[in-house]
Amino acid sequence: MIAAQLVQHASEGIALAPAVPMEDVPAADFSDTPLWLTMLKGQMVFVFLLLNVLVVIWFERRVVGQMQQRPGPNRFGPFGLFQTLADGLKLMMKEDVIPSNADRVMFIIAPLITGALAFVSFAIIPMGSEVEMFGHTTPLQLTDTPVATLLVLAVAGVGAYGFVLAGWSSGSTYPLLGGLRSTAQVISYEIAMGLSLVAVFLYAGSMSTSQIVAAQADLWYVIPLFFSFVIYLVTMVGETNRLPFDLAEGEGELGGGFHTEYSSMKFGMFFLGEYINMFTVSALATTFFLGGWMAPPGIAAINDGMFNEGWWTFLWFFLKMWMFIFGYVWLRGSLPRVRYDQFMKLGWKIMIPAALAWVIAVSLIRASQVGYFGDTLWATIITVAAIAVLVIAGLLMWDRRSQAAQEAEQHARQAPEEVDPFAGGYPVPPLPGQRLVEPRRAVAAAEPVTVDAGPGSTHDSSEGDRG
Template sequence: MNRMLGAIEPVTVIEPEGAFNIPVWLMIIKVVGIFVLLVVIVIFTIWFERRVVGRMQNRIGPNRTGPFGLLQTLMDGIKLALKEEIFPKAADKIVYIIAPVLSAVMAFAAWAVIPLGPEVSMFGYRTPLQLADFPVALLYVLAIASIGIYGVVLAGWSSGSTYPLLGGLRSSAQMISYELSMSLSFVAVFLLAGTMSTSGIVDAQQKLWFAVLLLPSFMVYATSMVAETNRAPFDLAEAESELTGGFHTEYSSLKFAMFFLGEYINMVTVSAVATTIFLGGWRAPWPISLWDSANTGWYPLIWFLIKVFLFIFVFIWLRGTLPRFRYDQFMHFGWKVLIPVSILWILIIACIGGLHADGVIANLDAWAVGAGVLLTVLLLTLAGHATKRRLRRGIRGHPIPQRFDPYSDGFPVPPLPGQIAGRSAAAGREEGDTHV
């Protein structure tokens, strides 16, 4: 890269690249290591999701294959790979094959810039637990995500069938809309960290996590990351009850497996990005950080994975709890709530930063935390008021009764908005069951 540089003057390397000056074979080991780590995490996550959702639905979940059913995913994967490959007659063959490959490869690629730990010694070299780092690493994550959307869109288009096309359209609109609010939530982080490199952002959180410092950004990101991965309650692109399988309806065997893999890696990726930019990355959380060697050697990998799995658990929790959004409500939420809120918050944090630079404000952190909490409380109060007002107005002029009657008008009915299904509801449901 410095071939033409000789004539001007020797420039010292600007990027935090010195630590990455390692031989090619070590680079390859790192690549293989990340690949294996991701595949194992995905296999574990699928099992974890089925077990946790099972518990939440009063079932047990897979528990037969291997200890605690841990090998179930592996078996399912083998079965999936041995299934018949189907090409629809109307499919555009080349694009039809490219789409799942694009989806899976891009999911892996984003992990190149995620810092998994500090400098460790590997085979005699001191090197960070990160494949590559450059000044615009987070923009790279966004770029890779935007290429990954092509996989979904092209799958929908190339299948040559209606449901996939609708699913592809939906997900492209969804991912583009929520990528906006996602990148806007990054901006406040860039402003405070003063860098776009992932390792730089982790370093900037030595004192305080950005989740505390930039609470509104964190909440916007946490919402849009669920939408960006097409997960419940935002899984409109593959709404089973409306679109069969959405964009992957026509896919089978390994090509379907690639979509499946890509989707789960994406879930892990957005969790890892959230960990990196909001939860201090690989840095140990407070009580553990008192221990001197908590942030050295290979230990940080443990803290990092724990934080990532915390997010994954929330993903699963959401799936087990919330019903799917209606499409127009979902779009309204993205464009009319998340994006304006993000822009307002960026303005506020830029003003605070500017005043701090001018010396008007002494304690930047306190002001940022205060403003963030204030804005969050204000918005949640407004949302609560809007809901209450709507409930007071009732449905078509009929006010909603406070008490929930599970047999209103002689039919078993679910609770109306604002009503709480208490003991009487559970009793009613059991009674209903005995009739069947």
């Protein structure tokens, strides 16, 4: 209830921090931005994302190559820079195959949904402060609304339709399983991601991305909301299906996952959407926790903030965003893929409860700053903390009991301790805890038996029961 009222206050623009009232935090001013300039900025954002995708694919190959002591792409263009362009041309020239059992309409629409929606979220990202463009003063942001962050979460939810439609419309088993797995993964980690951002709303007192950046003028939220930052880092990797959480594309289990049956540029749209989503969540992390386009504290104080205004601000935003992209590449070159049940357990049993407890704590802290509790603050904090500890302890005990029951059931159904690897005609390795029969007994069981059927004739047979 407290969190709900505080979010309501935030959406209404009521101050949550007495030191920085929300009426003093400026929002992005688009009054001097004509329609044609808005359309031009939209085209610039589109080209910016496409160029970043071309660079990041080359960058990922080169960095992982250096981590694995191999060169990476180094033939086409200087340092292999044009390799990504060549790969794009190769995709365009490949044959576009549609399976005979596929739903043709949904099969074509699914990659368009995934690829197109990936661009939408970047419309509300503030990439810099106000700059001069063609005689007009305009912010380096396409648009902004009082609930801009909710737009990003809504677009991410709709993007899951592209995965499930791609898997279902392919008319094949592996894509269907991959689509269900990917959709469950995205939806599960969206919950924890949304909860981690609630703490940001409570601190900033607004859901407008430009106001959230402006509210971090004195202190970046990565410091007071470090726990939310860690939760967001984990969920952003799971949300984008990247290693070690690329379980929707488990090649050893599901082929290529939901896009197994796709080829040519239809596959390229899924590929494009995945990489643009990486930039989107990285830009959001920069906006919510690292001060957005603001310069680092030491640099911001030089020459009365000269480096904290104009086109310099785009440079800081760009460097912060690419810092997260490097983290993506580092993870891919370092960690193996986790097991799916472990991944879902991390999301539902650890990330979501921890994010809920943190939102309650932040709600109490912010409510105390606006005088919501009066003199009963510490009694309320102790009561809520005790209830949270009891609930978490109960959940842990229940989880341990369920695991013990499953282990006991598996032990009761344990396979025989001694097995013959050739009993079924094919060599089968023993399971954990089993041992093979003695070699002498196994050879004796496999020897043929000669039956005398009369003079001049023999009949060989093997025992049907090999022990």
